[in-house]
Amino acid sequence: MSTAETLIAQAMRADVDGWGFAPLEGRATEERPAWGYAGLLADAVATVEVAIDLDTGGGEVLGQCPRLAAQQHVTESWPPNAAQARALLLPRGVEVHETASGAPIPLPDGAADLVTSRHPVRPDWPEIARVLTPGGRYLAQHVGPSSAFELIEFFVGPTTAQQRRGRHPDDEVGAAEAAGLEVLDLRTARLRMEFFDVGAVVWILRKCVWWVPDFDVDRYRDRLLTMDEIIRRDGSFVAHSTRHLIRARRR
Secondary structure (H helix, E strand, O other): OOOHHHHHHHHHHOOOOOOOOHHHOOOEEEOOOOOOHHHHHHHHHOOOOEEEEOOOOOOOOHHHOOOOOOEEEEEEOOHHHHHHHHHHHHHHOOEEEEOOOOOOOOOOOOOEEEEEEEOOOOOOHHHHHHHEEEEEEEEEEEEOOOOOHHHHHHHHOOOOHHHHHOOOHHHHHHHHHHOOEEEEEEEEEEEEEEEOOHHHHHHHHHHOOOOOOOOOOOOOHHHHHHHHHHHHHHOOEEEEEEEEEEEEEEO
16 A cells, blocks of 8 residues: 555545546445436436436436436536536537525426426525425435545544434435425435545545545645554554435425
């Protein structure tokens, strides 16, 4: 294995645009939920007239679907990701909406048969309900509470109970139902993550900037070097992600 400083420097130069994770191949692993979101998404979009995928990233997950909705829309607020989504999805007739974070969903009331999202930034339940036709469906895989908190707390120290409660599926079900949706299915999973070199950790912290918002290599160099020692001693640094699958429909 290269030295810690070499791994850190390489990770700082690496591209982190889009939602692909190919640079971590062989360097980090994360279990996948048993429900297989990509397959569920493919089945769902293939059977509807109008669908919109929220926070699509670079369109990587939707782009795997063999068949899309007759009128397929996506939203993305980060310009580099939106550019990747356009390159990938425009040739397939998808309308890519580059929106501001927190902006209304760019569809009229009751226009969508299906709203989907893999890891939405912040689900806006009233907006989701607004754009769905009566009986329209919501299908999404959300990040759950305390996801990757072993890694986060390694850098920022102990977090509060309120911080660890964020994104709790029970809270999201309550908010969805209050907005006029009926939750049909809720599944949860806790999944093992392993990082096999410190460069992989730097790369993921650059990509998932909300994990350690003030992350900077110089600011956290001592912690990074300590993590490098742990990985070389134990073989990996272990954390756990949480996910939940939500299926709902507009009443």
